[in-house]
Amino acid sequence: MPVSTAAPLPKSRQTVKEDAHLSAPLSSLRFRTGLGLLAVLLVASIVLASGIGAVHVPSLEIVGMLLNRAGLVHLSQTWPQSDEAIILQIRLPRVLAAAMVGGALSVAGVLFQGLLRNPLADPYVIGTSGGAAFGASLGAVLFSHFSILGFGAIPALAFLGAMGTMVLVFRFSRVGGRTPVVTLLLVGFAVSVVLGYTVSLLLIVNERFEFNTRVIYAWLLGGIWIETWSQLGLIALVVIAGIVGALALSRSLNALALGEECAEYLGIAVERQKAAVIVVGSLLTAAAVSAGGLIGFVGLIVPHFLRLLFGPNHVRLLPLAALGGAAFLVTADLLARVVIPPNELPVGILTALVGGPAFLLLLRRTKREYRF
Amino acid sequence: MASFEVSQACFDYGGKPVLTDVSLSIGTGHRIAILGPNGAGKTTLLKLLSGARSPTRGSILLDGRRLHAVPRPELARKIAVVPQDLTIPFAFTAREIVELGRTPHLGLLRGFRTDDRHAVEQAMRLTDSLDLGGRIINELSSGERQRVIIAMALAQEPEILLLDEPTHLLDITRQAEILDLIIELNASRGLTVVAALHDLNLAARYFNRLAILHRGALLAEGTPEAVLRADFVEEAYGGRVEIVRPGNGQPPIVLPASRFRDRLNVQ
16 A cells, blocks of 8 residues: 555644634625615616606605505505506506516526626627517518517517527537537627628618618617506516526536536536526527617626626526616616606617716726636 | 446547547545556546546446436436536635535525535535635635635535546645545545546555556556556656665656666666
8 A cells, every 4th residue: 555544634624614604604694685785776766767757756656556556555545546547557567677678688698608608798699689680670671560469570570580599599509419609609699790781681672761770770779668568467477487497597507607517527417408598598688679679788787797796606696687687777767768858868878878887987996807 | 335347448539549448447445546648548538437428339337337327416426526627717716616516416496405514514624625715716726726626526425536637737745635635535435536647656656556548548457566567657658767666565656767877866
């Protein structure tokens, strides 16, 4: 035997135990506080955003209406019926849709950044934006009077375009039963570019060039198009299912962060879990796109912002991203409505103009080199 | 039980044979080092043993079962792997990395429990990495980082530990630390250990069985005394070596032979 006895462990190992015990509960406390704060922020932003507009409705009244509607308590109605109609019929569906779109985009951003292990990945990274834009312009150019499930041609075909692109890109990137992520990125990029220019081609050859360009351009810049509860219901169904699916994938994403080989050693069925991440991420993106057009930056900035504050653990990051993205977009959509009344600014312009500098500021303030 | 029975395993990579007819049996509690020059197939053999790749011909049995018939999560509860290079693009803390070792024990409805925390705690204590818990993994030194990655593997509570160049990039005292830890785990827990190593002398000192691979085939296998012979080593690595046998139960020492033997500080 080259070495006869096992080396005894040094005594110093026991003394540091206390410190290590502290670190886990502390970060968990931080996470719970963060989650609670974001939930409060989301509710507050929803109430605030519903109250502000051409007719101002005080927040307390809105809370009263919602509590009455929920049937939890019965408060006597001290507000005009017209206020209730404005809030419940017009503003709330849109505000809640903004929350859904924001949550969906930021969760999808986390999914794709985790899957591709790339900080630049966003919800549109595998080409869904190109597919959505293509679908939307087909809708605008060819079927402007068509509608399905309460949705016009643009959102319906944008959804189908995004999902179709996902299927196409996914199938194109498969090599012998595996989907290498670099291939996925490149195929996604190529498909997105081809579809993007097809949109330009469609617009140019069409005789209603100016009208369609305006419609599509507005759509490309992003804006919440949801007007009714039934539209919201459908979007909410897809988004909530997607977020639940994403949460179920959080441990796999953590393992995949170490690379596919190591994830396999940790017992993850790598190819199946990757496919699940792509499908859930694309579903969330497609739902967001059909309700809000191409809103940029949310899926990039919100996840990075939260990672800087709470770390990269997906078990925590995903629920935080759902709430944070929702609160962020509700606020951005509110600003988009009130900045230049009576006109609305496309919300995508706001997310970029407000979110970008805020993120740059945070990057500067963390001082340390940014590790994603 | 944690034993491998490799019989006539072959592996081709893109039509190019990487391993040919490797037969090797590794029993429960064995501590074996796989040696050989770069490209000899050490990493590939570990990949076959870990189930990451299946042999193109031949078979590998784990406790009498065909390895690739064992479901992934079950395999991960039995075998843990410490890969050679692990790039982690995220700012995970060391403790979060070790917690990832519990992945094969968790499920959709089975979250992190007290016994998981216990296993993590235990793994970090064994690897002396408790005080690194709150640090960012990529900000650790390479020795600290290696300890954390071994802790992750131990948190899996495996019966078999496969290590690919565990002492790669470590200085001599850190190498000794990691290998002492491996011996400790092997001795106290009966952990079966298979490690691919570059350094023949470290292998001879810390492992009781060595296997030399040469161009994908098993050249020699047995105790350090039996395997570290000049003819085997020279055939595997090319070039000339000198074997020093200190006796007194000490393992042989392999030194490169020099053309300038007369100018060296040797008698």
